[in-house]
Amino acid sequence: MTGERKTCRPLLALAAATLVLAGCGIFGDEEDEALQPKPLQELKATLPVERAWSANVGGGSEFLRLALAPAGDGERVYAASRDGRVTAFDPANGRRLWQVRLDLPLSAGPGAGRDRVVVASSNGWLVCLRAEDGGEVWRRFIGGESVATPIIADRSVVAYTIDGTLRVHSLLDGSERWTLEQNLPPLTLRGSAPPVVAGTTVIAGFDNGRVVATGLHDGQTRWEVVLSPPSGRSDLERLSDIDGTMAVVGQDLYATGYQGQTAALAVESGQILWARDISTHVGLAADAANVYIVSDTGEVIAMNRRTGAERWRQDALLRRKPTAPVVWDGVVAVGDLEGYVHFFSTQDGSPVARERIDKRMLSAAPVVVGDRLFAQSESGRLAAFAIERPEQAAATGDRGR
Numbered sequence: 001m002t003g004e005r006k007t008c009r010p011l012l013a014l015a016a017a018t019l020v021l022a023g024c025g026i027f028g029d030e031e032d033e034a035l036q037p038k039p040l041q042e043l044k045a046t047l048p049v050e051r052a053w054s055a056n057v058g059g060g061s062e063f064l065r066l067a068l069a070p071a072g073d074g075e076r077v078y079a080a081s082r083d084g085r086v087t088a089f090d091p092a093n094g095r096r097l098w099q100v101r102l103d104l105p106l107s108a109g110p111g112a113g114r115d116r117v118v119v120a121s122s123n124g125w126l127v128c129l130r131a132e133d134g135g136e137v138w139r140r141f142i143g144g145e146s147v148a149t150p151i152i153a154d155r156s157v158v159a160y161t162i163d164g165t166l167r168v169h170s171l172l173d174g175s176e177r178w179t180l181e182q183n184l185p186p187l188t189l190r191g192s193a194p195p196v197v198a199g200t201t202v203i204a205g206f207d208n209g210r211v212v213a214t215g216l217h218d219g220q221t222r223w224e225v226v227l228s229p230p231s232g233r234s235d236l237e238r239l240s241d242i243d244g245t246m247a248v249v250g251q252d253l254y255a256t257g258y259q260g261q262t263a264a265l266a267v268e269s270g271q272i273l274w275a276r277d278i279s280t281h282v283g284l285a286a287d288a289a290n291v292y293i294v295s296d297t298g299e300v301i302a303m304n305r306r307t308g309a310e311r312w313r314q315d316a317l318l319r320r321k322p323t324a325p326v327v328w329d330g331v332v333a334v335g336d337l338e339g340y341v342h343f344f345s346t347q348d349g350s351p352v353a354r355e356r357i358d359k360r361m362l363s364a365a366p367v368v369v370g371d372r373l374f375a376q377s378e379s380g381r382l383a384a385f386a387i388e389r390p391e392q393a394a395a396t397g398d399r400g401r
Contacts, residue, residue: 244283
């Protein structure tokens with residue numbers, strides 16, 4: 001199935017990319033302290049987060065806002081780098097199991113599942129590897145850059161490219177099953193919301209402010225909602241991208257847009273259950289109780305999952321370009337522009353720990369695999385973190401950093 005087609009606008013896309021890079025510089029030339037990243041306060045950790053291991057996976061992604069983040073399948077953890085390297089590690093000890101180097105500038109992935117690993121490139125390629133040894137299974141040209149992690153679901157690969165096209169390919173051989181395209185505005189932020197799969201439904205957010213649910217197997221649109229309607233006179237004022245991570249809990253979808261709303265929607269119908277005027281371009285996470293969002297200013301906000309009522313707000317990361325949040329063992333983990341991972345209590349938002357990977361930015365959210373948290377910096381440093389409970393330390397001994 002093919003939907004509306006979009007004409008590429010290279011110069012405007014470049015302008016949009018420049019806009020984002022200008023807004024996401026580390027410190028810039030501003031002398032106004034009010035515009036500088038908020039200094040970190042001294043923290044006495046109350047949660048024993050320890051670095052279990054770290055490794056280099058390759059580099060070259062500085063300031064490009066790519067979607068290169070670790071992924072796991074229960075047996076291995078996978079990571080990819082801008083310079084084409086894809087690596088598999090033993091999640092327990094960081095032992096390198098295999099590494100391949102593709103002749104591509106990678107921009108998204110890996111996605112992992114069903115004994116396969118999938119990555120995407122800036123020059124329009126989607127590549128599938130064997131999870132066991134990294135051997136290439138297939139590669140397909142999809143015609144556009146992807147900065148959204150590809151998803152493996154039910155013998156299919158779901159990919160989204162920055163020209164506003166959602167694609168589903170066969171996991172077996174990479175053949176295209178269907179595409180859905182949306183007309184995009186002339187100016188957009190650089191970034192894409194990774195699609196989510198709920199049962200047999202693919203849900204994607206587009207840069208025109210729409211959330212669209214489509215059948216995974218047939219490509220038929222099931223519902224469409226304007227979550228972030230454009231407003232204002234200029235193209236800049238009318239930016240309404242849905243670029244941030246979305247979350248599904250049970251039969252509820254949580255999504256958010258830039259200069260728009262954060263909302264809960266029914267997966268089956270798209271009905272808006274509640275909405276709040278909170279804008280973000282990095283996205284949100286959810287657990288059984290709360291929705292956690294990182295706003296455009298860098299505030300971390302927790303809201304009641306059922307009603308949207310605010311529960312707490314944490315401003316420790318103001319203007320620090322935080323990543324999207326992830327929920328891990330009773331804490332909310334968020335990366336920042338100086339290579340730190342911050343841990344906040346899900347109960348009240350208080351800071352409970354802080355760990356640093358290196359001095360380079362984390363542009364992709366940390367990822368939970370099993371009982372560990374993994375984060376990757378733009379320098380290509382991958383780190384695994386564990387919570388060292390007293391009973392675990394007694395049973396396994398202390399782990400080195």
